[in-house]
Amino acid sequence: MTREDFAAATGVSRETLDRLTAYADLLAKWQAKINLVGPATLPDLWRRHMLDSAQLATLIEPAKPRRWVDLGSGAGFPGLVLGILGVGExxxxxxxxxxxxxxxxxxxxxxxxxxxxxxRIETLAPLEADVITARALAPLEKLLDWAAPHRTAHTIHLIPKGKEAEAELTQAARRYTLDVKRHESRTDNSATIFQIRVTDHD
Incomplete structure (x- = not known):
């Protein structure tokens, strides 16, 4: 996927595309010094990382400014992409x-x-997030544990997961009562994006 393909798939403005391109160029430069993403994913950066992150913004109604908290941001996926897209705080x-x-x-x-x-996530002061994201960080149950201090009754968790998605959900559901919606990933047929509200836990 090229940057033009990404623009066509998302409908972002020219200005936003230029900002994402500057980000992509910087990542390629820094990747030579520190391991930011898997080296094999760099040739397909616009699909594997940019679109994979940007698709999360389309799952939330843009009705009001929201506070997003991205746990384990790494190289900025999905959090920095979402910030560039202007999803909120x-x-x-x-x-x-x-x-x-x-x-x-x-x-x-x-x-x-x-x-x-x-x-470290465990030392972060409570943020009362509207949306919590995390990508390729930990099993779902652990993510929900880490997210707990930042969760309100209305918090939505948007968590991309791969082939073990359903097994992780089953494990998490043993401790938490979950309201779950599943979205098919636009970038990986074997991946699922969980949209979760936690209604109770043990």
Whole structure:
């Protein structure tokens, strides 16, 4: 997928596309110094990372400004992409200081309005998130544990998962009462995006 293909698939403006391109160029430069993404995914960056992240924005009604919290942001997927797309107030949580340096530089050159928290998820002060995201970070049950301090009765979790999605959901449902919607990923036929509200837990 090229950047033009991405633009056609998402309908983003030229300005937004240019900001995402600056982000992609910076990532390629920094990748030579630190491992930000799997090297094999770089040739297909616009599909594997940009579109994979951007599709989350389409699952939430843009009725009001929202606070998004992205746990384990890494190289900024999906959080920084969502920030560039202007979904609302976006918090990026990442404990790796080198990755945080990259995120700060990427936010600076793209003008993304994001707040970067350079600390472990367990030490993050409660954020009362409207939406919580996490990508390729941990099993679903663990993600829900980490998200708990930032969750309200109305918080939505948008969690992309791969082939083990249903097994992880079954495990999480042993402890949590979950309201779950499933969305097919636009970038991977074997992947599922869980849209979850936690209604209770043990």
């Amino acid at each position: 976006v918090h990026l949580v990442e404990s790796d200081q080198r990755k945080c340096a990259f995120l700060r530089e990427a936010a600076r050159i793209t003008g993304a309005e994001v707040k970067i928290h350079a600390l």
